[in-house]
Amino acid sequence: MIFREATRQDLPAVLALLADEDSVVDPARVVIGEAHERAFAAIEADPRNEMLVLTDGADGADGADGVVLGCLQLTYVPGLGQNGQERALVEAVRVRADRRGAGLGAELMRLAVERARGRGCGLVQLTSNKRRTAAHRFYERLGFARSHEGFKLHLEP
Incomplete structure (x- = not known):
């Protein structure tokens, strides 16, 4: 397995993971x-943001280092709380539907x-849709605690 920053070449695979988490x-x-x-x-241009992928590490015909099996985005947020330490915000966590249950999500x-x-x-920190109860159990097994209630306000363009 290879864990690395996503490249533009990975964009279709990342969007495929985000398109449908059940297939x-x-x-x-x-x-x-x-x-x-x-x-x-x-x-890619922002030092406080990273789109990360986990690949199978097998070299593809195009020179890529394998099939993208999972992804997530990390955003580093500065703040005055936590004694001025940054916090990491985790978003867009996905593992390919056909590869779940093998510990890839935990490793990611x-x-x-x-x-x-x-x-x-x-x-x-992270947020997770209230309907994703299996994901909630997964995060709790990893030590994440339900410490806050989250709120979102969708803005119309």
């Missing part, structure tokens, strides 16, 4: 819009927490 979506069928391109470029999260710790973060 495997072929990255070749993913439509990459201008907004996706802008968002990925912004993440372990590596992300290790990365945040190495950066000096004092806290790792």
Whole structure:
């Protein structure tokens, strides 16, 4: 397994993971819009953001280091709380539907927490949709606590 920052070449596979968490979506069928391109470029250019992937490590015909099996985004947030330490915000956690149950999600999260710790973060936080009860059990098994109630306000363009 290889855990690394995503490249532009990984974008179709990442969007495939985000498109449907209950089935495997072929990255070749993913439509990459201008907004996706802008968002990925912004993440890639921002030292406080990382789109990370876990791959099987097998070299592909195009020279890529394997099939993307999981992904997540880490955003480092400065703040005055936590004695001025940064916190890491975890978003967009996904593991391919056909590869779940083998510990890949736990490994992905372990590596992300290790990365945040190495950066000096004092806290790792995430939100999860209330309907994703299996994901909640997963995060609790990893030591995450339901310490806060989350709120969101969707803004119309």
